[in-house]
Amino acid sequence: MKWLDALPALLGYGAVAFVVAELLARLWLSKRGRYFVFKPGTTTLMQVDKETFPDLPPKVRFAINEAGERGGTPPRTWKDTYRVLVAGGSAAECYLLDQEASWPQVLQANLQPRASELGATRVHVGSISRSLVPCECIATMLRHSLPSYERLDLVVLMVGASDVVNWLEQKTPATLERGQMGIGRSFDVHPEGPFGWTLATLALRRIASFWYHRLGRPIEHREGAGKTIGKNRLMRANAREILDEVPDPTPMAEYFETCFRDMVTVAKGHAKRVLVVRQPWLAKEFTPEEQARLWNFGAGRPYVEEVTTYYAHHVVDSLMQRLDSAQVRVCGELEVEHLDLMPHLERSFDTYYDFLHLTPKGSKRVGELIGDRVADGSEHP
Numbered sequence: 543m544k545w546l547d548a549l550p551a552l553l554g555y556g557a558v559a560f561v562v563a564e565l566l567a568r569l570w571l572s573k574r575g576r577y578f579v580f581k582p583g584t585t586t587l588m589q590v591d592k593e594t595f596p597d598l599p600p601k602v603r604f605a606i607n608e609a610g611e612r613g614g615t616p617p618r619t620w621k622d623t624y625r626v627l628v629a630g631g632s633a634a635e636c637y638l639l640d641q642e643a644s645w646p647q648v649l650q651a652n653l654q655p656r657a658s659e660l661g662a663t664r665v666h667v668g669s670i671s672r673s674l675v676p677c678e679c680i681a682t683m684l685r686h687s688l689p690s691y692e693r694l695d696l697v698v699l700m701v702g703a704s705d706v707v708n709w710l711e712q713k714t715p716a717t718l719e720r721g722q723m724g725i726g727r728s729f730d731v732h733p734e735g736p737f738g739w740t741l742a743t744l745a746l747r748r749i750a751s752f753w754y755h756r757l758g759r760p761i762e763h764r765e766g767a768g769k770t771i772g773k774n775r776l777m778r779a780n781a782r783e784i785l786d787e788v789p790d791p792t793p794m795a796e797y798f799e800t801c802f803r804d805m806v807t808v809a810k811g812h813a814k815r816v817l818v819v820r821q822p823w824l825a826k827e828f829t830p831e832e833q834a835r836l837w838n839f840g841a842g843r844p845y846v847e848e849v850t851t852y853y854a855h856h857v858v859d860s861l862m863q864r865l866d867s868a869q870v871r872v873c874g875e876l877e878v879e880h881l882d883l884m885p886h887l888e889r890s891f892d893t894y895y896d897f898l899h900l901t902p903k904g905s906k907r908v909g910e911l912i913g914d915r916v917a918d919g920s921e922h923p
Contacts, residue, residue, distance in 0.1 A: 567745035568737055575733020577686035578610030579670040582731070583755040588764040590638060594772035598895065599902060602767060603641045608756065610687075610731065611668025613646065620693040624653070624662035626916075627670065627691070627813070629680050629805075630700035633821055633898055634671035636905060638768050643902040644669070648909025649698075649916070656917045660695070676705045677801035678720055679728045681808055686729070688812035696916065697809040701802065702821040702865045703898050706839075709794040709861075710853055713841045716789065718797040771896075774837040774844040782850040785841070788857055791864060799868045806876055818873050818880040819912055820866050822887050824894040825859050836897055855897060881915050883908060 588602040607613050612635070617623050628634055628646040636644035642651075650667035657665050670683055680701060688694065709715070725734050731752055737745050754760070809816045828836070839858050840849035873880040886907070887893050893904035900908060 564739075564744060564746055567749055568735075571733035571745055571748070576690060576731070577683075577729050577733070578731035579672060579683055579687065579728065580606040580610050580612065580730050581752070581755045582606060582608045582610045583757070583759045584762070585759065586762045586764060588638075588767035591766040591769040591772065594768050594775075595638065595895065597891075597901070598638060598768075599640055599643070601640065602638060604637065605641055607668065609668060611670055612641070612644070613650075613668035614666065616666060616668075617664060622663040623693070624657060624660040624665045624695050625691070625693050626650070626653075626665065626667040626696045626698060627688075627694060628667060628698045628700070629669075629683060629809075630671040630821070631675055631680075631702075631704035632671070632673035633703060633900065634669060634700040635673055636671075636900065637673060638895075638899070639902055639905055643905055645900065645905040645909035645912070646671075646698075648906050649913050652910055652913030653916060656913075659917055659919070662695075671700070674704055674707065675727065676708050676723075677701050677798055677805055679723055681801055681805035682723075682725070682728045684805060684808045684812070686732070688808065691812065694813045696815045696817060697813040698817050698819055698912065698916075699805065699809065700819045700821050701805070702798070702862060702869065703823065705794065705798045705801075705865065706858060706861045709791070710788075710839050710841060710858075711843050714789050714791075714794075716793055718793055720797070720801070770845060771837055775834060777844050777849055778837050778840065778852050779834060781840075781852045783852070785851060785853050786857065788853065788861070791861055794861075795864050795868060798865055799872060802869060803872050803876070806872065806878055810876065810878065816878050817912070817915065818869055818878060819908075820869055820880055820882050820884075821862075821898075822883040822908075823859070823862050824889055824891075824897050825862075825884070826889045828855065832891065835891065835895070838897055858897070879915075881912065883911055886911055 584606045586604040588604065590598050590600050590602060592600060604612065607615055609616050634646065641647055646667045646669040650665050653660065653665040657663055670687065725732050737743050741747060806816060806818065836855065839853045841851040842849035870880060887904065893901060895901050
């Protein structure tokens with residue numbers, strides 16, 4: 543049959559066409575590709591594990607808009623919209639809180655009735671905060687993301703805890719070098735390689751995946767969200783050793799301060815206003831029952847390995863205070879305003895569901911406090 547005779551040639555042409563298409567896709571990404579912290583158009587509907595978190599609402603919607611932010615649909619034009627971007631770690635991500643209960647969305651709801659005071663008719667707040675990203679990664683996020691923002695009135699930053707957690711999980715190294723974290727730690731979607739010829743490393747696949755999520759808006763369903771934290775609580779409760787001290791934290795503090803300064807400088811270069819919200823934490827003496835609700839700060843990564851050594855919470859408290867002081871100092875030097883939430887938040891499990899993360903009640907209070915500062919318009923430290 544004639545078509546059988548032509549098959550080798552057709553396969554050859556097809557292979558050449560595929561290679562050309564892949565190389566063109568890589569070229570297009572290098573010239574036109576954008577950076578998104580989250581895949582635009584994705585929505586995750588989660589059922590919170592009630593055994594682990596009986597006090598949290600059972601259902602969570604985590605929706606990403608077309609700008610790659612956790613937030614509502616952006617307006618067609620930004621002319622009359624006061625645009626706010628939130629960046630930070632897990633305390634700003636609010637992963638186990640429903641979309642509207644997350645403090646960035648509480649902030650939007652709080653500011654909307656006061657939009658005219660901000661010179662706008664509408665307020666849009668989007669968040670690119672994600673868990674376990676230290677300040678260096680957030681600076682990278684801002685450096686690559688902000689140039690694509692047509693308008694940006696305010697950047698709100700809440701950082702600190704991830705740097706402490708990462709240092710402890712790495713077992714308190716004496717040196718920390720910048721540039722050791724891949725771009726994939728900051729972005730779910732980016733135009734950089736490495737590319738290859740396997741299905742997972744094709745540029746064509748990356749482009750197809752982007753448009754599938756952008757246009758198809760798939761919905762992912764997750765059961766038992768937060769269940770791993772229950773296992774991590776047991777791991778901490780059964781720890782062989784609780785350390786009451788750490789080696790000199792100066793290398794970590796200096797690394798954080800350098801990256802924090804870089805992050806704030808990048809934000810200042812693109813936004814009309816920058817507000818550093820100093821990250822709060824549950825600083826108190828814990829009862830044995832309360833200790834059972836805590837799970838973090840191990841010498842190792844509890845999500846991926848068995849951890850047998852943990853750090854006492856008074857040690858973490860002192861590390862958080864040190865990074866908080868560094869933020870105040872840098873904000874003063876760079877003439878950036880900052881907001882201390884700690885005096886205004888009740889130090890209880892009504893406000894936090896663990897040492898760092900907010901309950902819906904705590905999140906609501908944080909969103910309101912930030913909203914009052916933003917609407918006040920003052921730019922004092």
